[in-house]
Amino acid sequence: MDAELLPWAVRLRAERRRRLWSQKEMARRLVEAADDETRKCLPVRETIIRRIKAYEAGHNQPRDPYRLLYTRVFDISEAELFDMPQTPSRPALDDVLARLPDSDTLTSRLPRTGRRIGMSTIADLSAAVHRLRLADDMLAGGDLLQPAFRELDAATRLYREATYSENTGRALLCRIGEFAQITGWVASDAGHHEQAAKTYRLGIWAAQGAGDGTLQSNLLGSLAYQITNVGDPNEGVTLAHAAVDAAGPHAPARARALAWDRVAWAHVQVGEADAAMRALGQAGAALADHSDEDEPAYLYWVNAHELQIMEARAYTELRRPLRAVPLLTDVLHHYDATHARELALYLSWLAVALADANEPEEAARTALRMFDLSKDLASDRTVRRHRVVLDRLAPYRDVPHVREVIEQCR
Structure with a gap:
């Protein structure tokens, strides 16, 4: 069962799927990441695909050169990919x-x-x-x-x-x-x-x-x-x-x-x-x-788009805007004004991520759209997000468009 998979197996599969790669595509990229000398020692593509399936099923952990190739392909450190975390004890x-x-x-x-x-x-x-x-x-x-x-x-x-x-x-x-x-x-x-x-x-x-x-x-x-x-x-x-x-x-x-x-x-x-x-x-x-x-x-509402939103929100809160902005920009295409509260909330995270990415004008434009959508909503969540967005825009108040949005929305 997936809930019982070792953390490194979950990470390998999740990172591949996050990039929308098949296992065949993953094999191709591992080969491409190898230097000329290592590439000569790699088995045929079908064998590499079988290895990928075994890794993602948790049957065995990759060894070199595959560990190194995975870190190159995902641009993630070996420790982050493969270390077994020390899981704190939790109450039953x-x-x-x-x-x-x-x-x-x-x-x-x-x-x-x-x-x-x-x-x-x-x-x-x-x-x-x-x-x-x-x-x-x-x-x-x-x-x-x-x-x-x-x-x-x-x-x-x-x-x-x-x-x-x-x-x-x-x-x-x-x-x-x-x-x-x-x-x-x-x-x-x-x-x-x-x-x-x-x-x-x-x-x-x-x-x-x-x-x-x-x-x-x-x-x-x-x-x-x-x-x-x-x-x-x-x-x-x-x-x-x-x-x-x-x-x-x-x-x-x-x-x-x-x-x-x-x-x-x-x-x-x-x-x-x-x-x-x-x-x-x-x-x-x-x-x-x-x-x-x-x-x-x-x-009924739990789907890939909702998980993508959570991933983007996580990256925003962790101050990784370069990962958050593309995810949020993509997923917002699936929402319209009939879902005003959700659209406003997700725009608020996009505004924060853009501010963290040092894009104050675009952050201000996104914030203004969020404020317009949510101004008549009886939602405490949107009110709280208003405050967060305005606080995140405050360091850029010398930018004319940002100052205008802050003054208008306060």
């Missing part, structure tokens, strides 16, 4: 869950005197929660806060008051967990972070009760993402790794990719660049396994 999933405060929203069960419900009600709830997710694609948290909590409250009341079979009860807990995830996300975007954290914890409790590790992973990852951004990033790292553990190696590919994506972001925020890059490699390796497998509807 059960220990992490035990530290989360209990939610009494569902545990204080009332006598169930209401109507009996069946799977048709579950189907209605599934449709309702997915409508809420799609609405979140277009609207900001402040616009969805009340309807989201209204839907979540209705689902929890059904659990407390209705009667149902054991199977229906488990399915109802899953729907409550899904409502809690999107409602927590909406609350977080609206700036209600404590309320969001409580809602995520309710969802984690429901997912545990239903025995749904994939849903539990999604909720833990969402909570980790919020705590990483507005709380203690080290706690975010712990929760993000717990999300990976909750998903396990047999979860749907996109669930594993999302969990590793959250791990990468948490490590970025604590300044652990190597750990972040390894996690991005794991996310890419997991997503590469995606096919037509049966998976929850809430994973």
Whole structure:
């Protein structure tokens, strides 16, 4: 399983795929990187391709001359590619869950005197929660806060008051967990972070009760993402790794990719660049396994573009603008003004990366576009990004266009 691959194997495959090279193309480039004397000693191309497959599967680590050739082709140091990291000990999933405060929203069960419900009600709830997710694609948290909590409250009341079979009860807990995830996300975007954290914890409790590790992973990852951004990033790292553990190696590919994506972001925020890059490699390796497998509807948005955005954001935060700018420029072509919040957020990272690349005029133009898109959005996330962008532009305020944008946007 990809989740169990050695870090160097993940890095070799991730670096190749990041460049959109096939294994055949990789073999060609390794040969080209060799000097004349070394090239004479290399086997035929088919043998090199087999070696590449074995390396990326973790069967054996490259030795010279292949180690040297890999470093030349990727322009990455041998230590960064092949060293085995010292992995810090992390609390087990059960220990992490035990530290989360209990939610009494569902545990204080009332006598169930209401109507009996069946799977048709579950189907209605599934449709309702997915409508809420799609609405979140277009609207900001402040616009969805009340309807989201209204839907979540209705689902929890059904659990407390209705009667149902054991199977229906488990399915109802899953729907409550899904409502809690999107409602927590909406609350977080609206700036209600404590309320969001409580809602995520309710969802984690429901997912545990239903025995749904994939849903539990999604909720833990969402909570980790919020705590990483507005709380203690080290706690975010712990929760993000717990999300990976909750998903396990047999979860749907996109669930594993999302969990590793959250791990990468948490490590970025604590300044652990190597750990972040390894996690991005794991996310890419997991997503590469995606096919037509049966998976929850809430994973619909996890795709290669989203991983590319996270990679670009990671490079921006780590002050590597020459890597971030091309990635962001490419991926922004896939978003339009109907996704105003996401487009504004991604433009904010592009503006920061351009400023770090000493391109103040282009950074200012990008910032102005971001401000115009987000000025009417009820989103705490875009407000926070406004401040970051303006602070990053401040050293260039002597540039006329930058000064004009700063004065206009403050």
